[in-house]
Amino acid sequence: MQAAEIHQRLVEQFGDRITGANLEALDPWVEVAPAAIAEVCTYLRDTPGLQFDTLNDLCAVDYFDADPKKAAKLGDTRLEVVYHLYSYPQKHSLTLKVRLPRWQNDRPGELPEIPTVSGVWVIADWHEREAYDLMGIQFLGHPNLRRILCPEDWVGHPLRKDYEFPLEYHGIRGR
Amino acid sequence: MSMQLEDPRIVEFDVRTDEMLVNMGPQHPSTHGVLRLLLRTDGEVVHEVTPHIGYLHRCAEKIGENLAPPQWIPYTDRMDYLAAMNMNLGLALTVEKLIGMEVPEKAMTLRVIIAELNRIASHLVGMGAYGLDLGSFSPFLYAFREREIILDLFEEACGARLTYSYLTIGGATHDLPGTIQIPPGLAALTRRSMNTRLTWLEALSLFLDWLEPRILEYHTLLTENQIFIKRTAGIGILSPEMAVSHGCTGPVLRGSGIDHDLRRDGERIYTRMYDGYDYNVVVAPFSNAPPEVVVGDNWCRFYVRMIEVVESIKLVRQAIERYPKAEGTHRVPYKMNTKLPVGDAYLETECPRGQMGFYIVGNGDAQPLRARAKSSSFCNLSVTSELCRGCLIADIPAIVGSLDIVMGEIDR
Numbered sequence: 206m207q208a209a210e211i212h213q214r215l216v217e218q219f220g221d222r223i224t225g226a227n228l229e230a231l232d233p234w235v236e237v238a239p240a241a242i243a244e245v246c247t248y249l250r251d252t253p254g255l256q257f258d259t260l261n262d263l264c265a266v267d268y269f270d271a272d273p274k275k276a277a278k279l280g281d282t283r284l285e286v287v288y289h290l291y292s293y294p295q296k297h298s299l300t301l302k303v304r305l306p307r308w309q310n311d312r313p314g315e316l317p318e319i320p321t322v323s324g325v326w327v328i329a330d331w332h333e334r335e336a337y338d339l340m341g342i343q344f345l346g347h348p349n350l351r352r353i354l355c356p357e358d359w360v361g362h363p364l365r366k367d368y369e370f371p372l373e374y375h376g377i378r379g380r
Numbered sequence: 381m382s383m384q385l386e387d388p389r390i391v392e393f394d395v396r397t398d399e400m401l402v403n404m405g406p407q408h409p410s411t412h413g414v415l416r417l418l419l420r421t422d423g424e425v426v427h428e429v430t431p432h433i434g435y436l437h438r439c440a441e442k443i444g445e446n447l448a449p450p451q452w453i454p455y456t457d458r459m460d461y462l463a464a465m466n467m468n469l470g471l472a473l474t475v476e477k478l479i480g481m482e483v484p485e486k487a488m489t490l491r492v493i494i495a496e497l498n499r500i501a502s503h504l505v506g507m508g509a510y511g512l513d514l515g516s517f518s519p520f521l522y523a524f525r526e527r528e529i530i531l532d533l534f535e536e537a538c539g540a541r542l543t544y545s546y547l548t549i550g551g552a553t554h555d556l557p558g559t560i561q562i563p564p565g566l567a568a569l570t571r572r573s574m575n576t577r578l579t580w581l582e583a584l585s586l587f588l589d590w591l592e593p594r595i596l597e598y599h600t601l602l603t604e605n606q607i608f609i610k611r612t613a614g615i616g617i618l619s620p621e622m623a624v625s626h627g628c629t630g631p632v633l634r635g636s637g638i639d640h641d642l643r644r645d646g647e648r649i650y651t652r653m654y655d656g657y658d659y660n661v662v663v664a665p666f667s668n669a670p671p672e673v674v675v676g677d678n679w680c681r682f683y684v685r686m687i688e689v690v691e692s693i694k695l696v697r698q699a700i701e702r703y704p705k706a707e708g709t710h711r712v713p714y715k716m717n718t719k720l721p722v723g724d725a726y727l728e729t730e731c732p733r734g735q736m737g738f739y740i741v742g743n744g745d746a747q748p749l750r751a752r753a754k755s756s757s758f759c760n761l762s763v764t765s766e767l768c769r770g771c772l773i774a775d776i777p778a779i780v781g782s783l784d785i786v787m788g789e790i791d792r
Binding site for chain 2: 231258266278296300326328352354
C-alpha cells in the first residue's frame with residue numbers, strides 16, 4: 206500500500222492525533238502525537254491490509270545545537286523518536302516520527318516521556334532501552350527500563366548533543 | 381504450627397533443589413566474544429537467561445556524528461568485523477540514497493563480487509565456530525583454510541585482511557587488481573607453483589571451483605553427522621511469529637520459514653545490484669533434512685547458512701562473467717566536504733547475519749546530525765532468553781551459536 210493511502214487511513218482513524226506527514230520524503234513519514242503512539246502502532250499492526258508485523262528500527266534524534274546559527278537550520282529544538290515499520294505479508298514500510306521536548310516541562314534533568322510500544326513488538330523492548338540509555342527518553346510502561354549498553358552507574362545520555370564527557374569514571378581518566 | 385504427619389516419609393517429597401545463579405561469560409569461549417549470560421538454573425535445567433551486553437560499546441554513533449560519512453566507513457568495519465565489506469556497503473548505499481547518487485554498472489558488479497565473497501567468508505567462520513561450540517574441532521580448521529584464501533584475495537584488492545574500508549560511497553576505493561601472484565594457500569591446495577601469475581578474477585574462479593565440492597565434505601562432517609543432529613535438531617525452536625516480533629532477520633528468520641531476503645525484497649537502490657542474477661533464497665523447511673528436524677530449530681538456521689554459501693558462489697560466478705564487460709568506472713568521486721542535504725534516509729541491506737540498517741540524518745553540513753546503525757545481531761540476540769527457557773545448560777552454546785552473533789556489531 207502507498208504511504209499516502211496509509212496516511213489517509215490513519216487520519217480517518219485518529220484525527221488530529223496525526224500531527225503531520227511528509228509523503229514526498231525518501232522514506233515517507235507520518236508524525237504522531239506522543240500520547241497516541243502505542244495506539245497507532247497497535248492499529249497499524251492489527252488492521253488487515255496494513256499488517257505492520259515488525260519494527261525494523263527505533264531510534265531517537267536530538268535536534269539541538271549550542272551554536273545559535275546552526276540551531277536555526279534545525280527548526281524547533283526537540284527530540285524525535287523515529288520508528289521504522291515493515292510488513293512481511295504486505296511488503297510495505299512506513300516511518301513514524303514523534304516530537305518530544307528535550308526536557309519534560311523544560312526542566313533540565315527531567316526526561317521526556319512517551320508510551321512504550323514494547324507490548325506491540327517485542328523487539329521494541331531492547332530498542333527502547335537503548336534509546337533510554339543513549340538519548341534519555343522515558344518510555345512509560347516499559348517492563349524493564351534499564352541501561353543496556355552503558356554501565357548501570359553511568360551518568361548522562363551520550364547521544365545528547367549537549368552531553369559532557371565524564372572526566373573520570375571509577376578512577377579511569379576520561380581525557 | 382504443629383502438624384502431625386501421618387507418614388514421616390512425606391517430608392522427603394517436599395524437598396526441592398535450590399535454584400542457582402550461574403554466570404556464563406563474558407570470557408566464555410562459546411559466547412562469541414564478550415557476551416555475558418546470567419542463568420537461573422535448577423540442576424541442569426535453565427529457568428531464565430538474561431543477556432548482558434555492552435562490553436564492546438564505544439558509541440560509534442556519536443563518533444559518526446562528528447565525521448563525514450567516508451570517514452565513518454572504517455568504524456563500520458569494526459561493527460561486524462567478520463563481514464566488514466557488507467557493513468561498508470550498507471553505509472555507502474544509505475549515503476547514496478540520501479544524496480541521490482547513481483553508481484555505475486561496473487561498481488555495482490564489483491560490489492556484488494566483494495559482498496558475496498565476504499558472505500562466504502563470514503558463513504565459513506559461522507560454520508566452523510558452530511562446530512567448535514558443539515565440540516567438533518576439525519570443521520573450524522577447514523573453514524579457516526578456505527577463508528584464508530578469500531582474505532588473501534581481499535588483501536590483493538585493498539591491502540587489508542579484516543577491516544577493509546574497501547566499498548565506499550560511490551563505489552570502491554580501487555578497481556579490482558589485474559595480474560597477481562597466486563595466493564600461497566590456493567597454490568598449495570590446487571598444486572600449482574607459488575610463482576604462478578594470473579589475474580585476480582582467474583584466481584577467484586580457481587578458488588570457487590575448488591571450494592564448491594568442499595561444501596559436500598562439510599555436510600558429511602557436520603550437517604549429516606549424528607552427534608551434530610542430536611545436538612541441534614529440535615532444539616531452540618523459534619516460531620515464525622516469535623521471529624517476526626523479535627525483529628529477527630537473515631538466516632535466523634529464513635530458518636524459521638519466512639521467505640524474505642532483501643537482495644530480492646529490499647529497496648530498489650539495493651536490489652538493482654542483483655538484477656538479472658540467477659540465485660535462490662534459502663528458506664526452511666528442507667526436503668533433505670533428517671526426520672528429527674523441526675522448522676526453526678538450530679539445525680535449520682545452520683543449514684540455511686550452508687546453502688547460502690552455495691548460492692553466493694553462484695552469484696560470484698555470474699558477476700565474474702559480467703565484470704569485464706560492465707560499463708562505467710569503479711567509483712564515482714565523493715568529496716569529503718560534500719554537504720548532506722536536509723532530510724533523512726534509512727536503508728537496510730542483507731548482511732550475512734541479517735538486515736543491517738543505517739539511518740543518516742543530514743542538516744546541510746558535511747557531518748550528519750545523526751548517524752544510526754541498527755544491528756541485526758542485536759535483534760537476533762534478543763530471542764535468547766525466550767529460546768533458552770527450560771533448556772539444558774549444555775544446549776545454551778548450541779542455541780547462542782546457531783544465532784551466529786558478533787558482539788562488535790551488537791555493542792557498536
